[in-house]
Amino acid sequence: MKLMKRMTTLLCAAQVCLATLAGAAPLSITLPPETAVLKPNELPGYQLAQQKCSTCHSADYINFQPPGMSLAQWTAEAGKMQKVYGAPISDQDVTMIGAYLAATYGSAHTSDADVQAASNPTASQPPPAPVAKPDAMALLQNNACLSCHAIDHKVVGPAYHDVAAKYAKDPQAQTKVASSIQHGGSGKWGDIPMPPFAQLSPDDLQTLTTFILKQ
Ligand code: HEC
Numbered sequence: 704m705k706l707m708k709r710m711t712t713l714l715c716a717a718q719v720c721l722a723t724l725a726g727a728a729p730l731s732i733t734l735p736p737e738t739a740v741l742k743p744n745e746l747p748g749y750q751l752a753q754q755k756c757s758t759c760h761s762a763d764y765i766n767f768q769p770p771g772m773s774l775a776q777w778t779a780e781a782g783k784m785q786k787v788y789g790a791p792i793s794d795q796d797v798t799m800i801g802a803y804l805a806a807t808y809g810s811a812h813t814s815d816a817d818v819q820a821a822s823n824p825t826a827s828q829p830p831p832a833p834v835a836k837p838d839a840m841a842l843l844q845n846n847a848c849l850s851c852h853a854i855d856h857k858v859v860g861p862a863y864h865d866v867a868a869k870y871a872k873d874p875q876a877q878t879k880v881a882s883s884i885q886h887g888g889s890g891k892w893g894d895i896p897m898p899p900f901a902q903l904s905p906d907d908l909q910t911l912t913t914f915i916l917k918q
C-alpha cells in the first residue's frame with residue numbers, strides 16, 4: 704500500500720516534470736488523495752483538528768499554507784477560524800490545534816517546551832480544587848480540632864452544636880468565636896484550656912467559624 708502510494712506520487716511528479724519540460728501550458732495537477740487529510744502527530748491537537756477543522760473545508764487549506772509558519776502564526780490561523788469564520792471551537796482548542804499545526808506543518812517541533820505547554824493546558828495549570836476554599840470539615844480534621852471537639856457531644860472541648868447555641872443571639876458571634884479559635888482560651892466552658900491556633904489564615908478562620916456557628 705505504502706509502495707503504491709509512493710509510486711503514484713512518483714508518477715505524478717514525473718508527469719508534472721515532463722509537462723513542465725515540454726512547456727505545456729496551464730498545469731492542472733491532480734494531487735494524490737492523501738494530501739487531503741491531516742498529517743498525523745502524537746499531539747492531542749491532531750485529534751481536535753481532525754474533528755474540528757474539516758467541517759467547512761478540506762485539509763488542503765492547511766496543507767497549502769506556506770511552510771515554516773511559527774507556533775504564534777499557526778495559533779493565529781486557528782484563532783482566525785474561530786473569530787472571523789465562526790468555527791465552533793474553544794480558546795483551548797485554538798491553542799492545542801495551533802501547537803499541532805506548528806509542529807506538523809510549521810517551524811516548531813513536537814518536543815518544544817511551548818508546543819508541549821500549549822498541548823497540555825491542564826498540566827501547566829494547577830488543578831482548581833486546592834485553590835478553592837478548603838472545606839470546613841477538612842480544616843477541622845487537618846488542624847486536629849476533632850481530637851477535642853465533636854459536632855454534637857462534648858469531648859475535651861464543647862460540642863460545636865453547643866457553641867452555636869451559646870452564640871446564637873450574639874451579634875458579634877463571628878468575631879468572638881474567630882478570636883477564641885485564634886487565641887485559644889479557658890474558663891468559658893470549663894477548666895481545660897483551648898490551645899491557640901494562631902497559624903490559621905484569616906480565610907480558614909472565617910470558614911471554621913462560620914461552619915461552627917451553623918451547627
Ligand atoms: C466555520 C467554518 C470553518 C471551520 C470550522 C474552519 N475553517 Fe478554516 N477557513 C474557513 C473559511 C471561510 C476560510 C476562507 C476560505 C476562503 O478564503 O476560500 C478558511 C480558510 C482557512 C485557511 C487558509 C488560509 C486563510 O487564512 O484563509 C486555513 C489554513 C484554515 N482555514 C485552517 C483551518 C483550521 C486549522 C481549522 C480548525 C481549527 C479551520 N480552518 C476550521 C472556514 C472554516
Ligand code: HEC
Pocket residue numbers: 843846847848849850851852859860861866879880883884888889890891892893894895896897898900911915
Ligand atoms: C487540645 C484540645 C482542643 C483542640 C485541639 C481544639 N480545641 Fe477548641 N476548645 C477546647 C476546649 C477545652 C475549649 C473550651 C475552652 C474554654 O472553656 O474557654 C474549646 C473551645 C472552643 C470553642 C468555643 C470558644 C468560645 O468562644 O466559646 C470553639 C469555637 C473551638 N474550641 C473551636 C476549635 C477549633 C476550630 C479547633 C481547631 C482549629 C479547636 N477548637 C481545637 C479544646 C480544644
